[in-house]
Amino acid sequence: MNHTATKSGFVAIVGKPNVGKSSLMNALLGEKIAIVSSKPQTTRTRILGVLTDGDTQLCFLDTPGFHKPKTKLSGHMNNVVKNSIGEVDLVLFLVEPMGAMNEQELELIETFKARRLPVILVVNKIDLIEKEQILQRIAEVSALFPFTAVVPVSVTGNNGVSLVLDELKKNCPEGPFYFPEDTLTDQPERTIAAEVIREKILRNMRDEVPHGTAVVIEKMRERENNPDILDIEATIYCERDSHKGMIIGKGGQMLKKISTDARTELENFLDTRINLKTWVKVRSDWRNDERAIRSVGLNYDDNE
DSSP states (O other): OOOOOOEEEEEEEEEEETSHHHHHHHHTTTTSSSOOOSSOOOOOSOOEEEEEEEEEEEEEOOOOOOOOOSSHHHHHHHHHEEEEHTSEEEEEEOOOOOSSSHHHHHHHHHHHHHHTTEEEEOOGGGGGGGGHHHHHHHHHTTTSSSOSSEEEOBBBTSSHHHHHHHHHHHOBBBBSSOOOOTTOOOOOOOHHHHHEEEEEEEHHHTSSSSSSOOEEEEEEETTTTTEEEEEEEEEESSSHHHHHHHOOOOHHHHHHHHHHHHHHHHHHHTSSSSEEEEEEEEOOGGGHHHHHHHHTTOOOGGGG
């Protein structure tokens, strides 16, 4: 029987949009849980990733990028971030290696001051600048808050990620594990399926139909006469008829590409054969309609 005290903690990964939060969580876990795209605001809900390493269990909350809300959906996303900071033991604050700190980042720092949590500053994308600039950046941001530790990283180059992990382990409080040791995420498979399809839309569509899409999994079940096949039916909602045409594409080619890419990734992730059917429907201005936001499964304000 192992009597070593275990450590466990919830870690919020916060920062402005597109700073590399989902990529950092995926790198720390060694698995792709959160969807990653070069478009800001890819992450819409909190995604929990669990890493059990020896006597320490870290439960990561990858949060949406904190930004100036332009729609009701944006407002929900910012609430998710603030609520997450209120419920964790440690915070990873990701910043760009250059440029002025924006209003939202300064607001996050005020939230840290109010919560009195250990916050680790992570300066990402250091491969883009010189060493002197990195030191200058660290000095500049550290003047705003007494960070527990500062780690410069390049998530894409997998440089410095293990140092982030070391700092988290060092600062993690003692406590029992919250999840079985082999848990990777608390996200239901339906949520993962919807997120993967949405990522493939973002990746394949470039800027034409940016964030006006949502994916609802209508059905997800093993085939009765062949349990080795998982049948998934998904509806992609968009805001305009013109967007619907673009998502379907000429002769249905774009939708086919999105579905094939999503199916391939889901088969790898869920380790089973998948039969994926997708439809596209128009629901205008759903991002400003509370009922529509809920109907696509995005209940952000559960804990307000």
